[in-house]
Structure formats: structure tokens, C-alpha cells
Amino acid sequence: xxxxxxxxxxxxxxxxxxxxxxxxxxxxxxxxxxxxxxxxxxxxxxxxxxxxxxxxxxxxxxxxxxxxxxxxxxxxxxxxxxxxxxxxx
Amino acid sequence: xxxxxxxxxxxxxxxxxxxxxxxxxxxxxxxxxxxxxxxxxxxxxxxxxxxxxxxxxxxxxxxxxxxxxxxxxxxxxxxxxxxxxxxxxxxxxxxxxxxxxxxx
Numbered sequence: 001x002x003x004x005x006x007x008x009x010x011x012x013x014x015x016x017x018x019x020x021x022x023x024x025x026x027x028x029x030x031x032x033x034x035x036x037x038x039x040x041x042x043x044x045x046x047x048x049x050x051x052x053x054x055x056x057x058x059x060x061x062x063x064x065x066x067x068x069x070x071x072x073x074x075x076x077x078x079x080x081x082x083x084x085x086x087x088x089x
Numbered sequence: 090x091x092x093x094x095x096x097x098x099x100x101x102x103x104x105x106x107x108x109x110x111x112x113x114x115x116x117x118x119x120x121x122x123x124x125x126x127x128x129x130x131x132x133x134x135x136x137x138x139x140x141x142x143x144x145x146x147x148x149x150x151x152x153x154x155x156x157x158x159x160x161x162x163x164x165x166x167x168x169x170x171x172x173x174x175x176x177x178x179x180x181x182x183x184x185x186x187x188x189x190x191x192x193x
Binding site for chain 2: 001005006009012013031032033034035038040042069070071072073074075077078
């Protein structure tokens with residue numbers, strides 16, 4: 001039987017890209033997941049994108065903040081998508 | 090049940106729980122249940138100036154659903170064991186899905 005979660009099972013011990021709610025993105029090595037998409041990632045880099053509107057010009061100012069975390073449990077309900085590592089071969 | 094078991098192995102360890110309202114609480118993990126509710130002891134609020142109402146917090150119960158992240162010390166985690174447990178729990182042969190499959 002093939003199911004969508006197979007893709008994630010094959011990404012265990014690989015670096016994955018995880019898009020979350022509130023314009024948060026994570027990149028890290030996947031060690032564990034369950035059917036809710038709760039996860040444990042290691043060597044995580046989190047990128048938070050914020051957009052603010054300049055009051056005078058009305059231009060949107062996009063800023064990105066990144067931080068690193070050694071080991072992180074992520075609750076599945078904030079996860080939007082999971083992408084396996086890009087293969088360059 | 091995988092993460093319930095996982096958090097049970099972390100009881101007594103220092104963790105940082107980041108909530109969906111951006112509050113970050115650090116403390117000792119006292120206990121966890123099947124909903125991944127968490128009880129923390131000796132709580133410290135990161136960025137306390139922003140949340141003065143939380144200054145007096147010492148012990149607390151956190152509803153599992155409001156958790157965004159739990160930061161863990163990498164040396165408290167056996168990643169090999171975790172990966173094996175994940176593969177076992179999510180292996181295609183296990184579970185009730187077979188009930189719906191065609192018999193050949």
C-alpha cells in the first residue's frame with residue numbers, strides 16, 4: 001500500500017524542509033515522526049519571515065530572522081508541508 | 090504513542106517549551122501524558138520583561154495543544170533508537186489498514 005506518509009518515512013535520517021504556519025520554515029535532520037506529523041529534528045535552522053508595511057511609502061518590508069537549535073520537537077498541528085532533501089545527482 | 094514514550098525518557102531533563110503565543114518556558118520536565126500535556130518544574134520565562142505576569146511562575150501544567158516546539162539538549166536523545174522506533178511504528182505491515190485491502 002502506498003500512502004503519502006511513505007515519503008516522510010523514506011526521509012528518516014535525511015535533511016528535510018518543513019514549512020510551518022506563521023511564515024516559519026525549518027531545515028533539519030529528521031529522526032522521528034508520527035501520524036500527526038509531530039517530529040523530532042536535529043541541527044535545525046529556523047527561518048521566520050516577517051513583513052511590515054512602511055507607514056509613509058506603503059512599501060512592504062520583508063525581513064528574515066534565522067536561529068539554530070540543536071534538537072527540536074515540533075508539534076504536528078503547525079506543519080503545512082514537508083519536503084524531502086533535494087538530490088543533486 | 091511514540092512521542093509519549095519519547096518524552097517519558099526525557100523526564101527529569103531540562104527542556105525549553107515554546108508556546109504558540111511565543112512565550113518560551115524553560116524548566117525541568119516533570120511528567121507527560123498521552124496528549125503530550127507537560128508539567129514543568131522550576132520554570133523560568135525567557136524574555137521575562139515582556140511577560141511580567143509570568144514572573145511568579147514556578148511549576149506549571151502546559152496543555153499539549155498550545156505547544157509549538159520543545160527544545161531538547163541533543164545529548165539527552167539517542168537518535169538511532171528514535172529512528173528505529175519511528176520505522177517500527179510507521180512500518181507498512183503494522184496497523185489496521187490491512188482490513189481494507191483486497192484479499193487475493
